Amino acid sequence: MKNKILIGTAGILAAFSIYSCKPKAPEDATTGDAASRVYVAPGKYDEFYNLVSGGFNGQLSVYGIPSGRLIKILPVFSVFPENGYGYSEETKPMLNTSHGFVPWDDLHHVAISTTKGEHDGRWVFANGNNTPRVARISLSSFRTEEILEIPNSGGNHSSPFITENTEYVIAGTRFSIPMGNKDVPISSYKENFKGSISFIKVDSSSGRMNIAFQLRTPGFNFDLSRAGKGPSHGWFFFSCYNTEQAYTLLEVNASQKDKDFIMAVNWKKAEEYIAQGKGTIEKANYAHNVYDDKKHSATSTILNEVKVLDITQFPDIVYFIPCPKSPHGTDVDPTGEYIVGSGKLAATMPVFSFTKIQNAIANKEFEGDFSGIPVIKYEAALHGEVKKPGLGPLHTEFDEKGNAYTSMFVSSEIVKWNVKTLEILDRVPTYYSIGHLSVPGGPTKKPHGKYVIAYNKITKDRYLPTGPELTQSAQLYDISGDKMQLLLDFPTTGEPHYAEAIPASLIQAKSLKIYKIEENEHPYAAKGEGQTKVERKGNEVHISMTAIRSHLTPDNIEGVNVGDDVFFHVTNIEQDWDVPHGFAVKGANNAEILIMPGETQTFKWKPLSSGVFPFYCTDFCSALHQEMSGYIRVSPAGSKTPLKFSTGKVENQESGAGK
Amino acid sequence: MKKLKPLSRLLIALSALILISAYFVPLWQIVMWAPQYPEGLTMKIWIDNITGDVNxxxxxxxxxxxxHIEVSMFPEFGYMIYIVGFVIGFGLLVSILNRRFMLIAYALLLMACGIGALVDFYLWGYDYGHNLDPTAAIIVPGMAYQPPVIGTKQLLNFTAFSGPDIGGWIFMVSAALAIGVLIVEIYLSRKKI
Structure with a gap:
């Protein structure tokens, strides 16, 4: 009895002690006036656009900062029934690959174009991680204009980071694979598996991408990368892991070595070799998809060769720098002098000096080689280490005052430190397990500063629960003072990986309002109701239709048979801001299409049964939107119902049925 | 034959010459705001054209x-260029020939043009606002949509404003010059007597 009381008391005491040990509650973490600092009054604009990767939703989302409001989701690598991306005939080619139509991808990283290392607000690039692709999205139309598939890649993770003047977008393979789709045993990894890094040239006026050359590397994994800038312009830095060259249970087998590498690439040197005609042309099939906003259509071209430089043949292009334990982020500070390696399993965080790397190369301070590539001595390249930064460092962004902000996945925090002195200045918790983080302009030569945004992997108790599948989230911190201050949590769509924020002033004014109808070069455009028509070509029926508030022309169509392929080419002939029209047909095995003013989009429908099918405008456009509809009559296969179309024509009510 | 002061002749010439601007700037404007159009829809009336958000x-x-408003519906756009040309020519002639009775005629001509334009504008507005398609989707009993000749007026969800544009203001300056000179001339000639 006495013992029981003792045990009970001890239990209560233990419970109290656990309670008292519990970390302070998250609600204590915000500052008192946080609400007013993120409040953007109705009708007012946010200060920054935040372009956030959607991860496994394959899309890019646009948020306003500081409010954290979701403004728009832009489809990139995934079909989007909401606006018909990947469903309309015009956009289907955008998702074409050498594997055929791939309707989904995993969009991890973004890169806003820069000129002289500073944001120019023209395009944002994004990577498709699964079926290797790079996309370019216009920051004027906010549409995906181009998608380039990456051959010889096993997963495009180390991408789409860009050089100072957007000369190149990079695409480094995550997984090494046998080149040329060779059928080899998996266990022949060391012998047969190779890595490849694609340098995608970007045309400075049109933005068009093409693979200038690929570097063929020894087989291991590439994680992330950043271009040099300022003094280090002309170099590119890649984090490498699995230098153990494991092909199974990587969790253990790729975590054995004390140090993996940061790979420094002298791409100017590589350019010289290419200019000298060095390198080999290899066969490779990959798709290049381009959207033309005059024809309002995409074309997909399958390319079949790529120029390759094997780095083991050109040893002065590439140098390895040892970096502790499976580095994830490799980030270059705004001055271009310092390169931060984030060994995600390491206890310290090395910061390398570009000057020291150059000296080490000049003085041949190498500790050996890896597959014939020189490995620079760790100390010779090192500026210094950030001691005890936190657990699981992943990514680093920079402000305009010489500070760095590193995300710590395991200890779930952001750590602020000084790039030169390596002194830790502040740390704040994130809720929970931050992955990427973003300071406006953080990867550029001229960070805009003011905020750091955390993109978290776990939300647990932060929002109203929605069953097992919870929202993902971002958190906004003020970094204008010495101490970081949590201001706001906001939920995100998909899974946010990397994101960039850019001042609205660089984009807002040039945002497109309408497509000019007179510039519409779509072959089936009806640029006025007088140009509407219905034509039969064999078993294809092409309907050139117009949409304007509040009617479709034609809205009565007859003469279509079961088994025909019916193409509704709908032109929105409005020339007014924010008046899209939509289009859908009952029973169509398709999504709707949304048509912007001045644009033509095509909805394909294969009627499977006879009858009269309504179609209508799906975007509430006007007071008489509910009236914006029509009928299409489908006769049994082989019928001779005459082709007929009209709008506003009333025939004898009795003459129709059964005749 | 009463003659004019040299300064008066100069001002009359100026009054005529500034009307040349009518060929290069809009004369009148109509701006319409609605809850859905906080930025406003603008229609600019030129000597021979209508521009802006007409469609x-x-x-x-x-x-x-x-x-539907079409330029071709307005015969005025065909002959307004000649009327204004005639006014300018007449004004210059007054200045050259130096006759007070001609100045009176010129001032009256300017006033007649202004009043005529407003009357014409009113008639068109009346016609547009009242002659409605009986099969229209929205019919509000008793409602007409005549735009204001000058000033603002609420038409269903739209607040419509009508008023002179740059060219209109220049025309008023021109007329004010002519009338002002005439008044001063009359005043000075009476003083002499």
């Missing part, structure tokens, strides 16, 4: 049965 305004007006 959008016409597209919206079809709901209430107003006709």
């Amino acid at each position: 959008i305004i016409s597209a919206l007006n079809h709901y209430i049965g107003m006709r």
Whole structure:
């Protein structure tokens, strides 16, 4: 009895002690006036656009900062029934690959174009991680204009980071694979598996991408990368892991070595070799998809060769720098002098000096080689280490005052430190397990500063629960003072990986309002109701239709048979801001299409049964939107119902049925 | 034959010459705001054209049965260039020939032009606002959509403003110059007696 009381008391005491040990509650973490600092009054604009990767939703989302409001989701690598991306005939080619139509991808990283290392607000690039692709999205139309598939890649993770003047977008393979789709045993990894890094040239006026050359590397994994800038312009830095060259249970087998590498690439040197005609042309099939906003259509071209430089043949292009334990982020500070390696399993965080790397190369301070590539001595390249930064460092962004902000996945925090002195200045918790983080302009030569945004992997108790599948989230911190201050949590769509924020002033004014109808070069455009028509070509029926508030022309169509392929080419002939029209047909095995003013989009429908099918405008456009509809009559296969179309024509009510 | 002061002749010439601007700047403007159009829809009336958001305004007006606004519907755009040309020529002639009765005629001509333009504008507005398509989607009993000749007026969800544009203001300056000179001339000649 006495013992029981003792045990009970001890239990209560233990419970109290656990309670008292519990970390302070998250609600204590915000500052008192946080609400007013993120409040953007109705009708007012946010200060920054935040372009956030959607991860496994394959899309890019646009948020306003500081409010954290979701403004728009832009489809990139995934079909989007909401606006018909990947469903309309015009956009289907955008998702074409050498594997055929791939309707989904995993969009991890973004890169806003820069000129002289500073944001120019023209395009944002994004990577498709699964079926290797790079996309370019216009920051004027906010549409995906181009998608380039990456051959010889096993997963495009180390991408789409860009050089100072957007000369190149990079695409480094995550997984090494046998080149040329060779059928080899998996266990022949060391012998047969190779890595490849694609340098995608970007045309400075049109933005068009093409693979200038690929570097063929020894087989291991590439994680992330950043271009040099300022003094280090002309170099590119890649984090490498699995230098153990494991092909199974990587969790253990790729975590054995004390140090993996940061790979420094002298791409100017590589350019010289290419200019000298060095390198080999290899066969490779990959798709290049381009959207033309005059024809309002995409074309997909399958390319079949790529120029390759094997780095083991050109040893002065590439140098390895040892970096502790499976580095994830490799980030270059705004001055271009310092390169931060984030060994995600390491206890310290090395910061390398570009000057020291150059000296080490000049003085041949190498500790050996890896597959014939020189490995620079760790100390010779090192500026210094950030001691005890936190657990699981992943990514680093920079402000305009010489500070760095590193995300710590395991200890779930952001750590602020000084790039030169390596002194830790502040740390704040994130809720929970931050992955990427973003300071406006953080990867550029001229960070805009003011905020750091955390993109978290776990939300647990932060929002109203929605069953097992919870929202993902971002958190906004003020970094204008010495101490970081949590201001706001906001939920995100998909899974946010990397994101960039850019001042609205660089984009807002040039945002497109309408497509000019007179510039519409779509072959089936009806640029006025007088140009509407219905034509039969064999078993294809092409309907050139117009949409304007509040009617479709034609809205009565007859003469279509079961088994025909019916193409509704709908032109929105409005020339007014924010008046899209939509289009859908009952029973169509398709999504709707949304048509912007001045644009033509095509909805394909294969009627499977006879009858009269309504179609209508799906975007509430006007007071008489509910009236914006029509009928299409489908006769049994082989019928001779005459082709007929009209709008506003009333025939004898009795003459129709059964005749 | 009463003659004019040299300064008066100069001012009359100026009054005529500034009217040349009528060929290069809009004369009148109509601006319409609605909850959906906080930025406003603008229609600019020139000597021989209408510009601005005419198509959008016409597209919206079809709901209430107003006709589509087309430049070709207005014969005025065919002859207004000649009227203004005549006025300018007449003004210069007054200055050259130096006759007070001609100045009186010129001032009256300017006033007649102004009043005539407003009357014409009113008649068109009346016609547009009242002659509605009986099959229109929106029919509000007793409602007409005549735009204001000058000033603002609420028309369903739209607040319509009508008023002079740069060219209109220049015309008023021109008329004020002519009338002002005439008044001063008359005043001075009476003083002499």
